[in-house]
Amino acid sequence: MSAPAEIRVRVTEAEAVTPAIKRLKLVPVTSNALPDFSGGAHTVVHYTDGPRHVRNPYSLMGSPFDSSAYQISVLRVPDSRGGSALIHDSVNEGTEITITSPINLFPIDRRARRHILIAGGIGITPFMAMTAQLDREGADFQLHYAMRCRDTGAYWKVLQGLYGHRVHTYFDDSNQTLPLTRLLDGQPLGTHLYVCGPAGMIDWVLKTARHAGWPDENVHYERFAAPPPGNTFAVELAKSKRTIEVGPRESVLEAIEAAGIEPQFLCRGGACGQCETAVVCADGTLQHNDHYLSDDEKASGKKMMICVSRFEGARLVLDL
Amino acid sequence: MTEPMLSRPRYPGLSADPHAKLNLIVCEGEGAGAVLDLAAKAPDGFFSRAAILFCATGASGSTYQTKLESLQPANFWVLPSIATAMFRLKGVLATATMGTRLYAAGTEPFIGSVLQEALAVGIDFKSVFTEHRGSAKRRIQCVHCKGLTEDVTASPFTCAHCGLTLFVRDHYSRRLGAFQGVCVDAEVPGEVPPVEELYP
Numbered sequence: 001m002s003a004p005a006e007i008r009v010r011v012t013e014a015e016a017v018t019p020a021i022k023r024l025k026l027v028p029v030t031s032n033a034l035p036d037f038s039g040g041a042h043t044v045v046h047y048t049d050g051p052r053h054v055r056n057p058y059s060l061m062g063s064p065f066d067s068s069a070y071q072i073s074v075l076r077v078p079d080s081r082g083g084s085a086l087i088h089d090s091v092n093e094g095t096e097i098t099i100t101s102p103i104n105l106f107p108i109d110r111r112a113r114r115h116i117l118i119a120g121g122i123g124i125t126p127f128m129a130m131t132a133q134l135d136r137e138g139a140d141f142q143l144h145y146a147m148r149c150r151d152t153g154a155y156w157k158v159l160q161g162l163y164g165h166r167v168h169t170y171f172d173d174s175n176q177t178l179p180l181t182r183l184l185d186g187q188p189l190g191t192h193l194y195v196c197g198p199a200g201m202i203d204w205v206l207k208t209a210r211h212a213g214w215p216d217e218n219v220h221y222e223r224f225a226a227p228p229p230g231n232t233f234a235v236e237l238a239k240s241k242r243t244i245e246v247g248p249r250e251s252v253l254e255a256i257e258a259a260g261i262e263p264q265f266l267c268r269g270g271a272c273g274q275c276e277t278a279v280v281c282a283d284g285t286l287q288h289n290d291h292y293l294s295d296d297e298k299a300s301g302k303k304m305m306i307c308v309s310r311f312e313g314a315r316l317v318l319d320l
Numbered sequence: 321m322t323e324p325m326l327s328r329p330r331y332p333g334l335s336a337d338p339h340a341k342l343n344l345i346v347c348e349g350e351g352a353g354a355v356l357d358l359a360a361k362a363p364d365g366f367f368s369r370a371a372i373l374f375c376a377t378g379a380s381g382s383t384y385q386t387k388l389e390s391l392q393p394a395n396f397w398v399l400p401s402i403a404t405a406m407f408r409l410k411g412v413l414a415t416a417t418m419g420t421r422l423y424a425a426g427t428e429p430f431i432g433s434v435l436q437e438a439l440a441v442g443i444d445f446k447s448v449f450t451e452h453r454g455s456a457k458r459r460i461q462c463v464h465c466k467g468l469t470e471d472v473t474a475s476p477f478t479c480a481h482c483g484l485t486l487f488v489r490d491h492y493s494r495r496l497g498a499f500q501g502v503c504v505d506a507e508v509p510g511e512v513p514p515v516e517e518l519y520p
Contacts, residue, residue, distance in 0.1 A: 113442045187418040190442020213340040213419035215447030 005101045006046070007034065009070070014092045017073065017154045021122065022088050025062075026070045029096060033067045039130035040106035040194075040222070043070065044268055046098040049090045054083035055254065057224050057268050059196075060102055061128035065136060070099070073154060075122040081229065081249045103266050106196070106222035108133065113190035115141040116183065118205055120197020121148070124155055126222060127196065131163060142166050144183065146197070149173040180205065184212040194220045224269030227251035228289055230310045236317040237261070238280050252306035256320065263306065263320060270308035277306050277318050284313010325490045331431065331452040334423055336362040341369060341419035345393070346409055346434050348375040348402065350454030351426030352384035358423075359391050371395035371412070375405040375430070406433050413441045425451040429459035429470065432497025445494055456519040460501040461493065462486055468498055473519045476504040476512060485512050488519070 013025035028034050041064075042057045062071035074087045091097060106126055108115065115134055117127045124145055134141040143163065147153030149171055159167045170176040184193075193214065195205040202221050209219045229249050236243050237256070246255040253275055256263055266274040270290030279286065279302055288298040290305035297303055304311075306318070334354050337343065343366065347355050352374060359367065370393040376385055389396055399405040422443060424434035431452065435445050460472045467481025475488035479501065486501030493500070505512050 109442075109444075111439070111442045111444070184418065189413055189416040189418060189420055191418050192442070211339050213337065213342075213421060215421070215444065217444035217447040218418070 006098050007101065009034075009097060009099055011091060011093055011095045011097065012069070014095075018152050020076045020152065021154045022074045022076070022091075023061075023154075024072050024074065024087075024091065026072070026097070026099065027068065034070055035101050036064070036067055037070075037102035037129075038064050038104050039108055039133040040126045041102040041104035041129070042106075042126070042224075042267065043072070043102050044100040044265075045072070045087070046100075047087065047091060047095075049086060052082060052086045052090070054086045055257075055268065056083045056226075059106075059125040059129070059222075061125040063132040064129055065132065070102075071128075073122065073125050077226070081226070103272070105267055105272050106194070106220060108139075108194075109192045109218075109220065111190070112192035112218075113140065113188055114192070115139060116187070116191060116193045117141060117143045118178065118180075118193065118195040118197070118201075119143065119145045120195075120201040121146070122154070123195075123197030123201075123222075124159075125196075127194070128155060128159075130194070131159065135163060142168065144168045144170070144178055146170040146178045146201070147172070180208050181212070184209055184214065192218050192220065196222045199223060199225075222271065223291060224267060224271060225289055225291065225308045226269070227254070227308045228310070230287065231312060233311050233313075233316065235311070236315070237320045238317055239320055246310070251308060252304075252310070252318075256306070261320065265307060268307045270305050273305070275305055275307045276303055277320060278302065279304055280317040280319050281315060282311065282313065282317075283315040284311060286311055286316075325492070327492045327494075328490045329428070329431075329450075329492055329494070331428075331450040334358040334425060334449050334451045336366050337421040337449070338363055339419075340421035342416065343367075343370040343421050343423065344373070344412065344416065345370055345423040345425075346373045346375075346405065347388075347424070348405070348426030348430040348454070349377040349384075351424075351430065351451065352388055354425035354451040354453050355391075355423075356384075356387055367391045367393045369394065371397075373397045373399065373405060373409060373412070375399050375402055375426070377401070402430055402433055406437055409434065409437050410440075413437060413443075416441075421449065422447070423449045425453055427454045427457060428452055429457065429497065432459060432494070435494060436497050439494065458488065458519050459496075459498040460486065460488060461496055461498040462501050464503060468496070469501070472501075474515050474517045475519075476515060477501070 008029040009026040015023045017023045042059045044057050046055045058072040076088045077084045170178045266272040273292040287310040289308040372393045424431045458472045460469045462479040465482035469480040476485045484503045487504040489500045491500040
C-alpha cells in the first residue's frame, strides 16, 4: 500500500464565492456515488496542467449526508507555491481531476454534551460539513466565525440562514473580536471545542483554553501546514539507492514522487503522521515544520515528516 | 498472559493541574494517601480551588479524614460507601463547568466507578488524573451471565451470580469498570487449576 485510493471526478460547478475563494462541486466520473465521509474529513486534490502541478489537501464542505457529490473551497494564496493559483486559473466546469478517498483527522467527538466551533477565514470549510452533521443529529452546537470583512468572508450568510442564532460572526473591519475568554467560561462539563483557521488563531485558542483549565482532550484543531519554501538540498534514499534533489519550492515528498517513488501520505500538511520517515543519517540541521512529532522526537533527529520538513547541511540519508 | 493487554488501564499518578478552576478530587481509603502526597508538590492555592470527596472505607478512614480536612479544601464531603460517593459525584458533575479537573485515587474498582461517571458527562478518561492505591482487588464481569462480582482477589473464583468457576483476564471494560471472567473448566467440567491469590 502506498497512497490512499484515488478517485477520478469531474467539476460540475465552479463558483467564485468571493474574489479569492473558489467553490468546486465534484461528481464521480465512473460511478454514481462517492465514499461516505464524516464532518471534518478532507481529500487531497491532484491535478496537473503542463508543467504546473497541485497536490493539496482540502476539507470537504458539503453535507456528509450527500454522497452524490463533494464540495471544496480553494483560497487563492498570494504567496503560495502555485497550487491554489493553478486551481483558480485552470480548473473550471467540466475539468476532470483526481482526488483521494476522504480521511478524517478532525472528527466530531460524539461523547460531547456541547460543541463549540471556532473558525477563522477559510478555516470555515470543515465546519460547513460538521454543522450539517450536528444539526441533523440534533446536537447542541454553536459556531463562532471570524473574518476580515463582510465581502471577503465566505458562506456566513448561508450559515446564518441555516442555523440562525447558533452562528456568531465577527468582522475585523468592524472591530469585532471573538470573545474567547468569555466563551470558554462557564460552559457545561463535557463541552468540546474545535478550531480551524490561521496558525496564529489556533495557537491563541489552544493556549487560552489550556489557561482556562480545559483538558487537551476537549480541544480539537486542524491545521494543514503548507510546505514552506527553503534552499535546495539533496536527499539520499537508502533503500532505493538514489539521490534526489529537493528544489526551493517543493517538499521532500513531492520531489520523491516526481522521481517515481510513492511514499505513504494522508494529509500532506504535517498533521497526520502517515509519511513519518526514519532518518538514517543527517549531517546538518533537520527543519521540522510538522505538528505531529513530539519535541523530543524532533530533537532526537531520527524521524522526519517528509511532507513539510526540510534539511540544511552536508548530507541527509532517509530510510526510503 | 505474558503480553500486557492494550485495554489494561494504567494509573500514572496524581499531578496538579495549575490552570483548573475547580480541582474535583475523589478518593477512597488508601487513595487519600495519594492526595496527601499530591499536597506536598501542588502549587500554592491549589486546595482553595479544590473539592474533596472522600469515601472513608478501610480501617484508617478516620485518620485520613482529619489529614485531608487539614488541607483546607473549599469543599469537603465524606461518604460511607462507593455507592453514596458516586451518587454525590454524579450530582456535582451534573452542574460542573469546563475548567473542572477530575482526580481519582483508590482501588481499581473505585477508579473505574469514577471514570464511569466521568464518561457519562462527556469527560475523556485520558483527562482524568488517576492513582491506584490500596488493594489490587478487581471488579469482574462474568462473560456468561453478565453478573458483576466485587472484591475479587483470586483466580479462578466462583461467579457470585451463576456459580461458574471463572478465570480472571486482564481484558478490561471502561464502560463497565470491570475485568472479564471466563469459565475455566468449560472443556472438562470440574478440572480447575489451583486458586492463586493474584490480586490481594
